[in-house]
Amino acid sequence: MTLAATLFADGAAYERSMGRWSQLIGHQFIEWLDIPAGLAWLDAGCGNGAFTEIVMQHSAPEQVTGIDPSQAQIDYASKRPGCSGVRFATGDAQDIPLPDNSVDAAIMALVISFLPDPDKAARELARVTRPGGTVATYMWDTAGGGHPANPINAAMKALGLSRPGAPHNGAASLPRMREIWQAAGLEDVETRVIDMTVTFPDFDDFWQSNIISTGPLGKALNALAPDQSAALRAKLQQDLCPQGPGPIAYRAFANAVKGRVSKA
Numbered sequence: 090m091t092l093a094a095t096l097f098a099d100g101a102a103y104e105r106s107m108g109r110w111s112q113l114i115g116h117q118f119i120e121w122l123d124i125p126a127g128l129a130w131l132d133a134g135c136g137n138g139a140f141t142e143i144v145m146q147h148s149a150p151e152q153v154t155g156i157d158p159s160q161a162q163i164d165y166a167s168k169r170p171g172c173s174g175v176r177f178a179t180g181d182a183q184d185i186p187l188p189d190n191s192v193d194a195a196i197m198a199l200v201i202s203f204l205p206d207p208d209k210a211a212r213e214l215a216r217v218t219r220p221g222g223t224v225a226t227y228m229w230d231t232a233g234g235g236h237p238a239n240p241i242n243a244a245m246k247a248l249g250l251s252r253p254g255a256p257h258n259g260a261a262s263l264p265r266m267r268e269i270w271q272a273a274g275l276e277d278v279e280t281r282v283i284d285m286t287v288t289f290p291d292f293d294d295f296w297q298s299n300i301i302s303t304g305p306l307g308k309a310l311n312a313l314a315p316d317q318s319a320a321l322r323a324k325l326q327q328d329l330c331p332q333g334p335g336p337i338a339y340r341a342f343a344n345a346v347k348g349r350v351s352k353a
């Protein structure tokens with residue numbers, strides 16, 4: 090299993106920490122794709138099925154395949170009631186286990202920054218998609234401050250605590266996404282920023298949902314010494330709840346790209 094896949098070895102934990110934000114922002118992404126009903130989809134890096142479920146709800150697909158290198162994520166996705174009928178399998182977006190021209194839409198939701206070779210993945214997505222079909226991706230703009238964990242990243246930085254993020258964040262910028270899509274031979278390439286509001290009923294919910302040990306952030310938070318963790322918690326409480334206890338709300342945003350496979 091790749092390093093990136095081992096970061097996400099618990100589907101339920103992912104759901105509590107990040108899956109809910111994937112779902113909220115994923116609705117805007119799928120509306121932007123504007124893909125008709127009755128088609129065949131590939132969800133590459135489907136994880137615990139957070140976005141796959143949106144495809145099922147929103148796009149009335151004829152068939153959906155979901156692949157992810159993490160068996161634990163695939164196990165969770167396979168039991169997700171909203172993903173009934175999806176063909177899930179372990180697999181790598183850089184070496185997709187599907188024949189050429191076998192789907193109408195191939196997408197990767199919140200995956201590109203975990204790939205050592207995003208260009209190869211884009212070529213693979215294009216290869217498995219029929220002429221005229223859509224290839225698309227979106228990723229939190231971590232470098233621009235758009236990740237839902239941005240307040241934690243900022244607080245850790247202020248306290249001098251190290252925090253490894255997704256290993257290949259450079260692939261998540263709009264210019265780089267456009268470049269990767271064009272280099273893969275895709276046409277009519279478009280990019281956009283997708284915005285959402287992250288909300289928590291109170292600070293405790295915010296803290297509990299982030300200290301779950303999954304993904305790069307959860308792993309980093311769980312590796313802190315008790316005094317570092319206490320200092321971070323106190324700083325975040327000050328930053329996010331300056332008026333005292335109450336709900337928390339802040340902006341998160343992702344970059345997205347879509348293109349079409351040439352009919353020529």
Ligand SMILES: C[S@@+](CC[C@H](N)C(=O)[O-])C[C@H]1O[C@@H](n2cnc3c(N)ncnc32)[C@H](O)[C@@H]1O
Pocket residue numbers: 091093094095097107108111133134135136137138139140156157158159162180181182183197198199200203204
């Ligand atoms: C942040 S999660 C996103 C999951 C899901 N697509 C969503 O929208 O919530 C990143 C996912 O990328 C997967 N991943 C890591 N390396 C991969 C690769 N080489 N090919 C496909 N998926 C990969 C991880 O296992 C993980 O499930």
